[in-house]
Amino acid sequence: MSDNRSPDQAQDALQRMVQALRALPGVGPKSAQRMAFHLLQHDRNGAAVLGQSLLDAVNHIQHCSSCNTFSELNICNTCSDERRDPSILCVVETPADQLMVEQTLTYKGLYFVLMGRLSPLDGLGPNEIHLDRLIERVEKSQVPVKEVVLATNFTSEGEATAHYIGEIMKVRDIKVSRIARGVPVGGELEYVDASTLARAMMDRRSVS
Numbered sequence: 585m586s587d588n589r590s591p592d593q594a595q596d597a598l599q600r601m602v603q604a605l606r607a608l609p610g611v612g613p614k615s616a617q618r619m620a621f622h623l624l625q626h627d628r629n630g631a632a633v634l635g636q637s638l639l640d641a642v643n644h645i646q647h648c649s650s651c652n653t654f655s656e657l658n659i660c661n662t663c664s665d666e667r668r669d670p671s672i673l674c675v676v677e678t679p680a681d682q683l684m685v686e687q688t689l690t691y692k693g694l695y696f697v698l699m700g701r702l703s704p705l706d707g708l709g710p711n712e713i714h715l716d717r718l719i720e721r722v723e724k725s726q727v728p729v730k731e732v733v734l735a736t737n738f739t740s741e742g743e744a745t746a747h748y749i750g751e752i753m754k755v756r757d758i759k760v761s762r763i764a765r766g767v768p769v770g771g772e773l774e775y776v777d778a779s780t781l782a783r784a785m786m787d788r789r790s791v792s
Contacts, residue, residue, distance in 0.1 A: 602620045670729075671727055673721070673729050674732075675718065675746075677698050678699065682697055684773045685735060690782045691733075698745070699714060700713040701737070732759070734763070735785075761790050763785055764785075
């Protein structure tokens, strides 16, 4: 099938591809250009699969109505697992953090994923990290939530988020614990090895 587009239109397609690749974190103009040229020159099938996968994800992945993580289902597999303890709720910043906690094999409760952390300088307040949904999740749980485990990162924003949520939960007479500092200060859970995070989860402490 012949391509009747003008050279300018063909160049526009390449520029759009480069610009789209720049949406990836840490990818600048030069890196995006190298990626585009590599895919077009060496792996056009891979580029087509990548494009279709991205389209499928955008069209089908939503937020779990219970824990707020990414899911193709209204209730994700973790929340619907009857073997888990619904009386314990672990609060994390991102789905990547949730995955890291799961990989420790030490936690059997449920989760709530904030999809961020409090950062007033970036315009991220309580509404932007879905604290209203977290409160609703706790108050309307069929099985009363007895403990909230704060597993936000040990950054200044993560600590502020943990403190804010802790105060909200303590007003509701819910036990609040914080994962222990086996996680390095300033570290992010996504980059911590599983054994360190497992120790931090097992040594979590009550928040006074």
